Amino acid sequence: MAQTILHLGLRPATLMLLQKQLPSPGAEFVALAAIDQVLPPGEVLLLGEELDAPIRLAQEAYALDKRLSILLLTEASRYEKTRQALQFSPFIGPTVQCNSTAVGARLAPIIVDAMQRTAQRRSFAQLKSFALSAPQFEPQVVAKIRADFSTKVLEEAPIGAVLVSTTGTILSINQYAINLFGRPEAEVVGAALPDLFPAALSEEVQRFLREEHLREPKRIVALTDTAGTRYLEISVTPIDAQQALAYKLVMLNNITATMVAQQQTQADLTVVKRLNVDLDNFIYTASHDLKQPIANIEGLLLALQHELPAEVRQTDQVATMLTLMQGAVDRFKKTINDLTDVSRLQQANEQPAQSVDVAQVIREVEEDLAALLREAQGEIVVTVPPGTTIVAFSEKNLRSVVYNLLSNAIKYRAPDRALCIRVTYQPVAGQGQLCVQDNGLGLDERQRSRLFGLFQRLHTHVEGSGLGLYMVKKIVENAGGTIAVESALGEGSTFTVWLPG
Structure with missing residues (x-):
């Protein structure tokens, strides 16, 4: 089934790139004219480079759907400022992220991950609404809880879901989470969840499950093996039932593609910043180094005009040539002054707010x-x-x-x-x-x-x-x-x- 990508204010070049990288029928692009009172159904909303106030629009969209992934796509020159402004903007949650269009084709996996996260949030909302009544946690019906938990919800969730006791013992686990650990279900159920992680991470995961999740909603851990490094995002929530306070729902999400894309984005932006600094230095150096040579040329021109006899200077051909030469010198001086103004932009950027x-x-x-x-x-x-x-x-x-x-x-x-x-x-x-x-x-x-x-x-x-x-x-x-x-x-x-x- 095609997933819907809502977009507003994308540049035509960016839209064409994404349509090429995310072709139909896998993705359907729907253009919005504005953020209205009701958003059309979709898995992600892209707010593009042509928008005057993308953060304000993101606030409006977030208010309408807090589970929808919202990506602000900006030019490289605006990325850092927009990202910082987003961090301190009110009425915006973690579903809103900022990315630079400088990464080009690498936007595709970021958008795919954002769509998956939307699906995960919506599935997680269904998980939390799955009421587990008090009698279900009587010993004689634990098996029924596990069966209902797996068959009704967990197996459908596009995210790892693990039901654990207060000690971290796994009572139930879905197939997504089993695949993350690469072990048979028989070895996983009944084991302590922290023990499934490498020894170097086991104690950290144990502390997070026991108490640290109360002040830190999510924890990202890096699993390194022969296949490379994978990044897992862990979150914990208690079961919404009076008799179920001793049970927790642990969500595991493989965010490797997103982390790698973000690392590459940061590396690309670092290169862009270095190039901009080099360009500023070149403009500054060129504008100053050219001033003296053009001053020398203008001096020679003035000396030539002074040395030429009056009757020679006044002939049509010589007068025209001298005028053209002076005009060329004046234009060159103006260009140098303009370059100096451009170099001052860097100093203007450093002015404190x-x-x-x-x-x-x-x-x-x-x-x-x-x-x-x-x-x-x-x-x-x-x-x-x-x-x-x-x-x-x-x-x-x-x-x-x-x-x-x-x-x-x-x-x-x-x-x-x-x-x-x-x-x-x-x-x-x-x-x-x-x-x-x-x-x-x-x-x-x-x-x-x-x-x-x-x-x-x-x-x-x-x-x-x-x-x-x-x-x-x-x-x-x-x-x-x-x-x-x-x-x-x-x-x-x-x-x-x-x-x-």
Whole structure:
């Protein structure tokens, strides 16, 4: 039977990769337009890279189905920040995880494992609802308990399930768990569960079953043998029956594929971080090392202009050549300055977060842009609810974000209508939502896809380097936030920034 993969906000390339790695009829992909009041039936929900606020959507989905596995798939540059933000986000449980799309095809086993975990949680819920009445635990009906336990529930569970006494003696065990230990059922039933583990782990498992599970819900142990290393996740719950307090249900889950994928993901991210550091160092070194040579060239050009006789400098051919040479030098100097700005991004990322008043930052930037706004004959309308504007962010970086968005709205205004910029801020689900809306030139679909790229200039009638929005996006994402744009050519654009609470 096909398993249903719900997804929202996946990039087309990511979706195509997953459809190739998880083909039908084994997996059926169902696209969602939004998180509604009722989720369609499914085994996993994927929240993709194109979403403005994936954590908020994960909170909404978790509230609807606490047993459904939810995976946030992010770009490598946003993975660490999103993962950290997820750890401290309220109203989210362990069913919500974050993964990087940088692992490529290795996403497939992670998603398969997530679907299995959904099935396990739902089966476990059935296990807990399987009422064991007091008379069933009388000595004369223990055999019946074991039979009912195995045939009605355990054998159907896609997870290891073991019924043990307070001493850890195995009373019943399903086939999944038997396969994990690789021993005949006759050797397992009646034995102490910790004794089935290697000697180096036996005492640890015993302590976990006896008392440590009360303060630590799950324990992961590594079993190493000639076949390699396997990872088992152990959890314990008492049986829900008045007379069954002496009995515990131990769940065993083989999470080897997930652990290996996570280890590989971490290794890949380490490589990506090292490459980013190397790239930052290269840009910094190149931008500084090139300054002196281009200064020398410009000096030689000025010396040449000074030495040439006036009548030679003024000839059409020589004047044109000198102008072209000076233009080339100026463009080279501008490129070097742009590279220097990119290298400063690394320093911006290291700015400490602090409590910042968004409303105050908006007011200060509005004052700085007052002259440009008067020249453009435009207005800025700010709507900010009082007492709700404190966020954890670098004040310098937040100022850069607001300044770039507002100054762009002024620069790229439409010539045939009065400029109006609307700025709103409101707290939403533990995050801050900052919107900057204008009625300017707007963008078509092709332009929108290039908007946040490095050195991307979409309009040439005004001065610009193509760095502003690239830097805004990096600053926001490195702080754990997101930025998105909605735009229509000839109508205007709306930038939405989600700031960490």
